[in-house]
């Protein structure tokens with residue numbers, strides 16, 4: 553189940569962090585529940601691709617190419633654990649990956665970490681993940697991403713402001729395909745339960761109606777280098 557790429561020279565603190573992320577994900581995600589994760593810390597890989605993906609990659613700089621390939625590789629690995637043969641995914645015009653019939657999934661990458669989660673649609677209605685570097689948001693982005701109530705909550709807690717950003721990115725990935733149109737950071741208000749490592753997002757009236765769900769709940773992990781958020785919602 554551990555799908556990290558093991559590099560002998562990985563420093564001890566990075567290995568500890570990997571174990572922490574694995575423990576977090578294994579606590580939420582089990583293949584017997586029809587959901588699986590896979591992660592990479594090195595982005596050197598060559599997963600199978602569709603022609604559309606290959607032609608997209610021709611237009612990308614090497615860094616973007618590598619993160620795209622790592623995301624595909626993780627997703628295919630997780631699908632394989634759930635019994636799906638490793639067949640290239642494809643990509644929609646709005647950037648969403650195309651999942652095989654009967655599956656949904658989510659991909660995220662940042663410097664040094666790539667994560668994919670896939671799930672069977674008969675067991676899970678919405679899933680999403682996001683990984684971010686554990687670094688402060690640029691100041692101009694903070695007022696753009698956090699609502700006034702969230703800025704207040706942030707000022708009263710030790711949580712990094714980028715965690716609000718990561719959770720909202722997850723909310724977007726979970727719901728965008730369902731609602732079919734773009735929505736901004738003001739469309740969800742996030743509250744954290746720090747002790748439980750959980751969050752809940754209250755959706756704006758428009759988004760609630762469009763997504764046919766009132767709120768989305770999820771889990772988060774803060775490590776020295778990364779912020780990881782996961783949303784897993786079963787059918788109501």
Ligand SMILES: CC(C)(COP(=O)(O)OP(=O)(O)OC[C@H]1O[C@@H](n2cnc3c(N)ncnc32)[C@H](O)[C@@H]1OP(=O)(O)O)[C@@H](O)C(=O)NCCC(=O)NCCS
Pocket residue numbers: 619620621623646647648649658659660661662681682683720721722723724725726728729735736737738739740
């Ligand atoms: C789509 C978006 C969330 C992706 O986030 P990102 O910071 O670029 O990067 P991440 O690494 O976390 O995620 C990228 C992956 O998400 C997936 N993705 C891209 N667009 C997506 C979409 N519309 N829906 C679901 N998944 C999407 C892709 O797999 C992509 O990786 P790939 O192109 O290599 O396959 C972001 O670009 C965006 O548009 N955000 C603004 C909207 C928003 O967050 N609103 C807040 C709502 S509360």
